[in-house]
Amino acid sequence: MIERLYVHNFRGLDNFTLSLAGHPSALLIGRNGSGKSTVRQCLELFQSIGRRNSRRVHELISPGAFTQHRTDIPMKFEIELVLGRRRFTYAISFDWPETFRAARIVDESLSADGTSVFARHHADVQLAGGATFGLDWHTVALPVVNVRPDNTALQTVKAFLASMILTAPVPALMAGFSDEPSLELDMHATNLASCLSALLTQKPAVYRNFDTYVRGVITDFFEVEFVPRGESGYQLVVKFGEATDPLSVDFNALSDGEKCFILSAYVVALNSAGSPVFCMWDEPDNHLSLPEVSQFITRLRKMTNQGGQFLATSHHPEAIRRFSDETTFVLTRTGHLAPSVVRPLTELPRDGDLIGALLRDEIIGTAVAVQSVG
Amino acid sequence: MVNVFKPHVFVLPEDDENREFINGFIGHPAIDDGQIYPLPVAGGWAAVLKEFEDVYVKRLRDSHNAHIIMLIDYDNEFETRRAKFQAKIPVDVADRAFGCADEPKDLKKATRRCCEEIGRLLANECDTGTEQLWTHGHLRHNNDDRARLTTTVKPFLFRQLRA
Numbered sequence: 001m002i003e004r005l006y007v008h009n010f011r012g013l014d015n016f017t018l019s020l021a022g023h024p025s026a027l028l029i030g031r032n033g034s035g036k037s038t039v040r041q042c043l044e045l046f047q048s049i050g051r052r053n054s055r056r057v058h059e060l061i062s063p064g065a066f067t068q069h070r071t072d073i074p075m076k077f078e079i080e081l082v083l084g085r086r087r088f089t090y091a092i093s094f095d096w097p098e099t100f101r102a103a104r105i106v107d108e109s110l111s112a113d114g115t116s117v118f119a120r121h122h123a124d125v126q127l128a129g130g131a132t133f134g135l136d137w138h139t140v141a142l143p144v145v146n147v148r149p150d151n152t153a154l155q156t157v158k159a160f161l162a163s164m165i166l167t168a169p170v171p172a173l174m175a176g177f178s179d180e181p182s183l184e185l186d187m188h189a190t191n192l193a194s195c196l197s198a199l200l201t202q203k204p205a206v207y208r209n210f211d212t213y214v215r216g217v218i219t220d221f222f223e224v225e226f227v228p229r230g231e232s233g234y235q236l237v238v239k240f241g242e243a244t245d246p247l248s249v250d251f252n253a254l255s256d257g258e259k260c261f262i263l264s265a266y267v268v269a270l271n272s273a274g275s276p277v278f279c280m281w282d283e284p285d286n287h288l289s290l291p292e293v294s295q296f297i298t299r300l301r302k303m304t305n306q307g308g309q310f311l312a313t314s315h316h317p318e319a320i321r322r323f324s325d326e327t328t329f330v331l332t333r334t335g336h337l338a339p340s341v342v343r344p345l346t347e348l349p350r351d352g353d354l355i356g357a358l359l360r361d362e363i364i365g366t367a368v369a370v371q372s373v374g
Numbered sequence: 375m376v377n378v379f380k381p382h383v384f385v386l387p388e389d390d391e392n393r394e395f396i397n398g399f400i401g402h403p404a405i406d407d408g409q410i411y412p413l414p415v416a417g418g419w420a421a422v423l424k425e426f427e428d429v430y431v432k433r434l435r436d437s438h439n440a441h442i443i444m445l446i447d448y449d450n451e452f453e454t455r456r457a458k459f460q461a462k463i464p465v466d467v468a469d470r471a472f473g474c475a476d477e478p479k480d481l482k483k484a485t486r487r488c489c490e491e492i493g494r495l496l497a498n499e500c501d502t503g504t505e506q507l508w509t510h511g512h513l514r515h516n517n518d519d520r521a522r523l524t525t526t527v528k529p530f531l532f533r534q535l536r537a
């Protein structure tokens with residue numbers, strides 16, 4: 001799982017480190033614009049590389065992504081992972097010379113347990129065995145480098161990055177139509193039906209976990225079915241009531257909150273399928289009624305009982321209550337020209353209960369004031 | 375969402391430390407989180423008692439499936455505080471109202487663990503029927519209520535986990 005994320009010169013994140021070691025689940029809180037969603041965007045860059053969606057730098061980095069347009073200073077990303085019993089570090093940095101039409105890669109490297117798997121500087125790539133080759137400096141090496149078959153580090157890291165669930169679901173875009181199975185959920189969860197279809201095809205036994213979850217939150221849920229629709233597609237249909245005469249409802253006709261329940265059930269079922277899942281959910285309380293929030297968050301946090309990792313952002317008091325001081329990080333930023341700062345909530349003093357202190361702006365307000373003076 | 379047709383338990387914490395105990399407790403894999411409803415912190419033991427009287431006595435009377443656990447700091451006044459609570463719990467709902475008194479800060483210091491970890495350990499001991507942390511000096515005075523909880527609440531709150 002993710003132990004550490006380091007980012008430099010990317011949007012509001014400058015020399016920014018999020019340390020998640022010992023935190024199988026964590027919450028990011030902070031004012032609007034403090035950088036919570038930017039953390040997700042950083043992880044999306046890694047995800048995109050792992051999914052081979054973006055081998056070319058121009059698909060990953062836009063000029064506006066450099067902090068205050070400082071294109072002469074390298075933009076750096078580094079992620080430290082512990083997968084199985086091995087520790088991996090993957091790093092990549094970019095700059096944007098004045099005469100270039102796109103950013104280029106300055107450095108890129110992958111190490112496993114402190115040993116280099118590959119390292120590059122500009123166009124020169126060096127493999128662990130000493131072999132070297134040239135690679136266009138606008139092309140990311142991780143998706144294209146091949147090493148000896150017995151070296152599993154590359155595949156392990158790529159598979160993890162590709163499998164990360166980074167979501168800020170938009171229920172209106174979640175139509176429930178599947179034309180091609182996929183295990184790569186997109187950010188707005190528009191391909192949830194394709195992902196659920198792929199999961200249930202590959203691991204049908206996890207349907208029990210999916211079913212248990214959904215029945216727990218939608219009491220008259222009966223089952224889901226993929227009904228052929230169009231030439232080669234399937235529509236996800238949700239059935240309610242009794243087996244003898246269930247009511248069938250197309251997924252896209254469900255409420256926004258119900259769609260989020262199905263998404264959450266998918267994430268929990270996926271996590272139980274054998275390969276623990278990393279999930280970052282931006283504001284998971286969106287679309288939920290007040291009494292639903294607590295259990296929704298608790299269930300996602302409980303993924304960690306099966307080796308998963310859950311990272312959330314939230315402004316919702318009920319979601320915030322379901323985390324503790326030790327599992328909550330506060331992001332602050334004094335203005336658009338200043339970088340985001342992240343601190344564990346345990347380092348920020350308060351009087352009285354947490355939600356009251358947040359409402360009075362004692363915690364974040366004080367931190368910002370101290371930051372401004374500093 | 376509270377399902378009044380199934381046995382359920384509300385947990386009313388005095389402060390954030392007790393809230394964090396609950397977070398750890400309900401995070402245990404054996405807990406059926408659909409049967410337990412953590413409430414916002416009341417803000418002091420007296421506020422817990424007032425909220426119990428104002429809101430939850432009626433709730434317990436309206437639904438025989440409802441139970442409540444009040445988590446309070448005893449502040450080295452356990453017997454006095456327990457007497458105050460017992461005096462305010464009506465006889466007709468007393469079998470479904472429980473108190474659990476602790477000293478979170480001292481317990482954290484003594485065990486060198488955060489509240490979530492303590493809550494999780496306590497849930498684990500409930501699940502496995504063991505008693506180590508529950509017999510700690512800051513918790514053992516809860517034995518009577520814990521015995522009642524084991525009889526009344528544990529059967530619907532804890533699931534049998536598959537091997």
